Amino acid sequence: MTETGVIRALCRPGFEADAGQELVSRAAEVGGYGFFVPEAAGWIRFELPGQAAEPVMRAVSLRNLVFVRDWYSGIGVVDPLPGEDRVGAVLEGLRDAGESGPFGRVDVHVPLGETEEALPRFARKWTSPLAKALRGAGILQGNPDGDAGAPGLEILLPDFSRALLARRDPALSSAFHEGVPRLRMPGTAPSRSTLKLEEALHRFFTTDERERLLRHGMTAVDLGAAPGGWTWQLVQRGLAVTAVDNGPMDEALMASGLVTHRTEDAFSWRPSHPVDWLVCDIVDRPARVVELMAEWLENRLCRLAVFNLKLPMKQRWACWQEYRARLEESIAASGADLTVRAAHLYHDREEITCCVAPLTRSR
Template sequence: MDGLLGYCRQGFEPELAAEFTDRAAQAGFAGYARTQRDSGHVLFACENAEALTKALPFRDLIFARQKLRLLAELKDLDTSDRITPMLEALRGQPRFGELLTEHPDSDSGKPLAGLARSLGNALRPALRKAGMLTAQDNPRLPRLHVCIVAGNHALLACGDPADSSPWPLGIPRLRMHADAPSRSALKLEEALLVLLDERERASLLREHMRAADLGAAPGGWTWVLTRHGLRVQAIDNGPLREHVMDTGMVEHLRADGFTWQPKQALDWMVCDMVEQPRRVAERMATWLREGWCRHAIFNLKLPMKKRWQETQLCLDLFAQQAQRPLTIRAKQLYHDREEITVLATPAPR
């Protein structure tokens, strides 16, 4: 089977399947998605996966935590010897620079973590002996991903280091800081890590930049921004945690985040308000159109049904109403739930 393998949040398999199908069709590729509800992954079968993966850059995919090129699907594996058929299936492939043995991030996949770990310990030296894996990890070469779906069922896939997530399962491991006012701080920390590259973080998040946090209480996103040295106007009728205010970098304005506007242009605006996604998209577009901020990160809370369609509608609406050339990136992050996180920044000239 030739195709793509994508990891996603459990329960969002239909959204990733629809995204793969629509984006492949737009790029001129025929194919079909295969998945099961709550499996945590999607297979997209097509005739030329190598060309398709180039046509669908990982950074442009919203519901994929990881995007890989499928090499083989091995069913009915002999549980006493999984390695021999894997080596056989990989014969003729270019040498890999790293091996990741994984399992879907799902209720059925998590119990397979121990098997994935022990299989990796046995498969790694076998691959090196066969000349299929470098003696030391080489981040410049393609990665081999072995996804254990069941004890006798595995997916072998290839990850391009320049066009995939660098983290196992596509999940950056972030720890909840003891001083974080709320778990929502992890969402913004992950967004800055995933939606911006290292060079962009260095240039776009500088000390003494000014930002607004709409719907700030209890202060999780405000706290993250201050840790990057930004001065923040926190907009919310609710209270902020005292230690957030103690930084001396926060001005708390008791106002409605949907009506408040800054007196002068800001570097950043962030927003995690619970509201209808189209209303949020329209308000965020106003901020960019009117020049109230240069860069923005905001969340769109998705409905229970037709989430891929609503995502497309809201992002199109935002782009149209912003009325300026923007680079727009969106992802459903690991720390998101029924939502996606969007970055908007001026398009390079």
């Protein structure tokens, strides 16, 4: 079955409704009227009847989405996927959809958080014969490592009986596989939370932006800093950090000489001079954290901010809209030219990570 006007979107399992509501709302803002259907754990199908998917994806921009980690435009569905010749069925599905490539690479996906090992194992084994056949048919380019600039063929397997065929445009989709940067826990970082800030820095900023916005000699405040995983990320980049927390900071991190520890209440403490960065990893009522961030931004106590917001169990998308409006109001009052973004990171569970920074508005 051929598909037009279909977006295949990925999110954290359990957040399909939030990602779907976000897509419905964001697409409507750019004239794309559609509906969503949860397809499998962490996958949704967003349909735009009578419209093409890619112009809507371009106008919305993945960078502006919170719950959607990555997305592809639908090509077609192979249903049923016959047990005896799955490769042949995919080739036929592509032919039926008039899709001849060439693609730079092929990736086979299984539902996120899949606990049964059989489907992921099959997907891993299947990719190589599939790529060989696609190359033989001239649908996949010859270079086995792929061409980063070419579109990707994404094959989503909800189970053994169906294959969802989709196209990944590198200009529209995430630079990371399934939207998640693969990060290794640094040996000397004081806590695993360090990975959350590192992921945020990769998700929100390009390499150039990271180098420009996080430089040696800059200053930062880390609210709720202990034991220091977020502070560690900033210190690694040469920033001098004031760490505010009643809890103890990691001794080796303090020995760097770049950290000043203030055992104070983060909600009432303020710096004597404005700083470049504010980061905040306090688990508290989101409205309270938003007010704190809004006050810092409005008074220009920081130039950039990254912080977590714990979201309620329901109406997460609607809540974020309210918080975003409050943050934008405070930025407007400050007169600064800053963009608010947020992402439900791989390392986030019931919270989202927000970023306020001087960023280009599109991808």
